[in-house]
Amino acid sequence: MANTSVGRFPDPHDFEVPKELEGWEEMYPPQRLFSQDRAEWEKRHFWYQDKIHAPEPMYPLDDIFQEAWQIALSQYTTRVFCIPPAQGIAQRMIGCYMYITAVEPPPPEVIGKKAELFGKRVPYVFQNYNRLWDHWYDKFQELGKEMEAIKIPAEFPDFVPDDEVFPKPKGFTEAHEVMESFNTIISLIFKAWQFHFEYLNLAYLAYLMFVDTAKKLFPGIKESTIGKMVAGADVSMFRPEEELCRLSRLAVSQSPVSNILKKDTSAAEKIKELQSTDAGRMWLEEMERIKNPWFYVSCGSGWYHYEGSWINKMDVPFSYMKSYVERLEKGEKIERSLTAISEERDRIVAEYRALIKSEDDRKSFDDAYNVVRAIYRYAEDHLFWVEHWLHTIWFRKIREFGNLLAKYDVLKEADDIYLFNRFEVPMLLEDLATSWALGIGAPTRGKHWQGMAAKREKILEAARNWNPIPALGVPPTEISEPFTVMLWGITTDTVAEWLKGSDVEAKDLNELKGFASSAGVAEGPARVLKLLEDVVDLQPGEIMVAKCTNPSWSPVFTKIKGAVTDIGGLTSHAAIVSREYGLPAVTGTGLATSVIKTGDVIKIDGGTGIVTIVKRA
Amino acid sequence: MADQWIYWLKELGTEHNNLVGKKCANLGELTKAGFHVPPGFALSVGAYDRFMKETEVTGRLLDFLKTLKADADNVADMPKFEAASREMRRIAESIKMPADMEETVKKYYAELCHVTGMKDLFVATRSAGPVSHPGQYETYLNVSGPDDVVKNVVRVWSSTFNTRSVIARARLGLPLHYDAIGVAVLTMVDARAAGVMFTINPLNGDESKVAIEASFGFGEAVVSGNVTPDRYLVDKITFEIDERVVSDKGAEFAYNSETKEMEYKELPVDMRKIPCLEDREILELTKIAKKVEAHFGCPQDIEYSISRSMAFPESIFLVQARPESVWGKKKKEAVLGKKTGWELLFEKATTPIKLKTS
Numbered sequence: 001m002a003n004t005s006v007g008r009f010p011d012p013h014d015f016e017v018p019k020e021l022e023g024w025e026e027m028y029p030p031q032r033l034f035s036q037d038r039a040e041w042e043k044r045h046f047w048y049q050d051k052i053h054a055p056e057p058m059y060p061l062d063d064i065f066q067e068a069w070q071i072a073l074s075q076y077t078t079r080v081f082c083i084p085p086a087q088g089i090a091q092r093m094i095g096c097y098m099y100i101t102a103v104e105p106p107p108p109e110v111i112g113k114k115a116e117l118f119g120k121r122v123p124y125v126f127q128n129y130n131r132l133w134d135h136w137y138d139k140f141q142e143l144g145k146e147m148e149a150i151k152i153p154a155e156f157p158d159f160v161p162d163d164e165v166f167p168k169p170k171g172f173t174e175a176h177e178v179m180e181s182f183n184t185i186i187s188l189i190f191k192a193w194q195f196h197f198e199y200l201n202l203a204y205l206a207y208l209m210f211v212d213t214a215k216k217l218f219p220g221i222k223e224s225t226i227g228k229m230v231a232g233a234d235v236s237m238f239r240p241e242e243e244l245c246r247l248s249r250l251a252v253s254q255s256p257v258s259n260i261l262k263k264d265t266s267a268a269e270k271i272k273e274l275q276s277t278d279a280g281r282m283w284l285e286e287m288e289r290i291k292n293p294w295f296y297v298s299c300g301s302g303w304y305h306y307e308g309s310w311i312n313k314m315d316v317p318f319s320y321m322k323s324y325v326e327r328l329e330k331g332e333k334i335e336r337s338l339t340a341i342s343e344e345r346d347r348i349v350a351e352y353r354a355l356i357k358s359e360d361d362r363k364s365f366d367d368a369y370n371v372v373r374a375i376y377r378y379a380e381d382h383l384f385w386v387e388h389w390l391h392t393i394w395f396r397k398i399r400e401f402g403n404l405l406a407k408y409d410v411l412k413e414a415d416d417i418y419l420f421n422r423f424e425v426p427m428l429l430e431d432l433a434t435s436w437a438l439g440i441g442a443p444t445r446g447k448h449w450q451g452m453a454a455k456r457e458k459i460l461e462a463a464r465n466w467n468p469i470p471a472l473g474v475p476p477t478e479i480s481e482p483f484t485v486m487l488w489g490i491t492t493d494t495v496a497e498w499l500k501g502s503d504v505e506a507k508d509l510n511e512l513k514g515f516a517s518s519a520g521v522a523e524g525p526a527r528v529l530k531l532l533e534d535v536v537d538l539q540p541g542e543i544m545v546a547k548c549t550n551p552s553w554s555p556v557f558t559k560i561k562g563a564v565t566d567i568g569g570l571t572s573h574a575a576i577v578s579r580e581y582g583l584p585a586v587t588g589t590g591l592a593t594s595v596i597k598t599g600d601v602i603k604i605d606g607g608t609g610i611v612t613i614v615k616r617a
Numbered sequence: 618m619a620d621q622w623i624y625w626l627k628e629l630g631t632e633h634n635n636l637v638g639k640k641c642a643n644l645g646e647l648t649k650a651g652f653h654v655p656p657g658f659a660l661s662v663g664a665y666d667r668f669m670k671e672t673e674v675t676g677r678l679l680d681f682l683k684t685l686k687a688d689a690d691n692v693a694d695m696p697k698f699e700a701a702s703r704e705m706r707r708i709a710e711s712i713k714m715p716a717d718m719e720e721t722v723k724k725y726y727a728e729l730c731h732v733t734g735m736k737d738l739f740v741a742t743r744s745a746g747p748v749s750h751p752g753q754y755e756t757y758l759n760v761s762g763p764d765d766v767v768k769n770v771v772r773v774w775s776s777t778f779n780t781r782s783v784i785a786r787a788r789l790g791l792p793l794h795y796d797a798i799g800v801a802v803l804t805m806v807d808a809r810a811a812g813v814m815f816t817i818n819p820l821n822g823d824e825s826k827v828a829i830e831a832s833f834g835f836g837e838a839v840v841s842g843n844v845t846p847d848r849y850l851v852d853k854i855t856f857e858i859d860e861r862v863v864s865d866k867g868a869e870f871a872y873n874s875e876t877k878e879m880e881y882k883e884l885p886v887d888m889r890k891i892p893c894l895e896d897r898e899i900l901e902l903t904k905i906a907k908k909v910e911a912h913f914g915c916p917q918d919i920e921y922s923i924s925r926s927m928a929f930p931e932s933i934f935l936v937q938a939r940p941e942s943v944w945g946k947k948k949k950e951a952v953l954g955k956k957t958g959w960e961l962l963f964e965k966a967t968t969p970i971k972l973k974t975s
Binding site: 083084085086105109111115118119122126133146171205206208209212213216217218219220221222224228347348351352355358360363364365367368369370371478479485519536607 | 664697730818821823824828844850852853854855857858859860950951952953954955956957958961962964965966967969
């Protein structure tokens, strides 16, 4: 990275990735690549790696969520609610990693027009949010059910059954339906992502507004305190964990069940054993009843097919329940008290409010608080329904397409389907449909597709071993796009930190700076968790270091002494949950998982956002 | 209470400012309100008046002052004031207080020894002006035994003739021989650490914080500014310790039992840079500070002491509380410009965030 000069990062058009990655461009559609024809526009922007949504190299089919959000997020800012000086967020791929930029502001006359529309449209949302949420929830359930209803056959019949021929001829075959279904599921996932952003831009904007307001009144207030003021307690995001607590309590009331749950065997073995007793069967029935939606929780961010969900990695929820049962039997309390959380939030707000001297300010504060409270829970609710529930359904369906392709040797393994982008998968399906239609002995291009898959798998492997540069291009002097600040935490400090980090080898860093997300100081051995499955190695009292966390990680927080993440601001999952459990947390350090190794003794100060490596393992 | 000139602290309250001086009245108020204040008693301004008028002090001072020809606005005359002060204090301290007063003070002191279960209890004799005279008059620490208590009460009275007070009165055209004050006689806290706290951030007036300064030994080290204290900034509402600065404290203000004097004693090297408060003490102090502020209804400047021999949280004592003088008086102006939530949102949506990058 010798070409990193002071104050700027390399030009994306000159930037070269390691040669092991050669051919990476072919995996992604051309509009997702830096290009000479758009160079002038691209050079004017500041591109940084999106470690929140794409911390890993992108499998071409997993890239679909990114494509979908680029459109959805941006349009709500530019065309729907019209946040005046802000534009969308553009994406580009480099070496299988995704870089994003906040698009430069529109011309002044557009800002004026947008302000007018913003003034007309946004108040309506705030005034009617509860009703709008109910509506959102209904349509999203419907969409999910539609996706769930898509049927992908395990194999094609040798001959279509009689009932497709008479008395009411169907007129088309399953081979055609498979192609159609793929188009349908693509449309549904894109639409789901439209819904995903329906109120998120405004929720973030309201939050940022409240942060400004609170800081004007109380110069010394910490963002973690503001986070506490706005956080909702009874949000969907926390429900899966509550269900685990409830099932654990149910188990403890029936000792044969709790004894099985406490065993060191696999989830599959436990389920088998439970089926052999009445109490066990009743307990399993209860678990089945709530599994959809509450076990539709991704074991990761929900963005990668290989992460899996609780429903297909039952060892994860069963390991949580094992520890809950053990704690319950020791007389410990496992649930978070929602009332206590709400009461604490209300106390903090009331006491701060009482400090405001001016009657006018108190009025403005109340009003600002009501605005943020009216909508903020959306930021927490949508996450469960989109990234977890719906993505779980999506991945299950896509795997079925993969199974079908693998069955006929178009692919070697079902999961190889993720090595093809969403424009390519229809080619594979059409190839399969054609070969079936042509009759016995007609070949597919399976060898060709399998060769492509093998090559791409190699490139992705090389990409995983590459440490991508945090940013490209020229840092901006101002930002008005709400997500850039709130979600990616792009501030003067982060940019400076990246510039610094790009000169220093990760292994030489001994101090990291991130967001002071949850106050308190902790010192202890680090446990770097790259995947949630690594959680089995976690020892009580360790400090967790992860790229980022999500609701399926919540139970982890009962075991650890503190949390550090690479990605995420003050309202990221890790920040919220840490505050609830009173654990120190530093989020958005950018580099923690590459700098810190399991076993290093680290000290984290959630009040200042500083992580220090005290002793290397 | 007309003829009464001595009171237990618990008999006093803020309403007795003019009777016993502010410090005594506030300590009484704190005691009555249930705060942990070292037990003690107060001599009213009437006691000062009796001492001055029933003995020959006033006559002798007035005689002496006839000889003083000095101009308080003339720097060259300062040595004259210094000499005069020395003489006035010599006169006052050479005269015994009326016998019945001496007897009563000793009776109160004996009762204090009895209540605390200590023979020859160590006390502090502190001045308490009815109008605020911060630091103008003097305080004597580690006074022990009935005779010494009586002697030091007189010393506090005579401190109304210290140089800076005499000059101040001369400038204001006030009588030089008389400025009635109250005296507090307080049980000494065997301070392991002590200091000052404000129920406001003294740097920016943020009322959501308690700022605590602390040093080893007695609180005079912090109050006088002779030691760089540890500093803590605590959020009053979340009880999070937002900032902690542990300083090199160098020395502590301590009692030398051989010379029977208070003195700065150098701290051992390994103690200089260790925090002098535990986290639980910081949080308990914050709780107390909030209660004191709520009781008086305005930001407070509080002195506290933490006993070496007592167990937490009984170890924490308040030795002074007064309204914070800098920010407390400022009128808080509105900062949000009467905007509605919607207007604030619109403002946020239209104002880009500046990044300092170059």
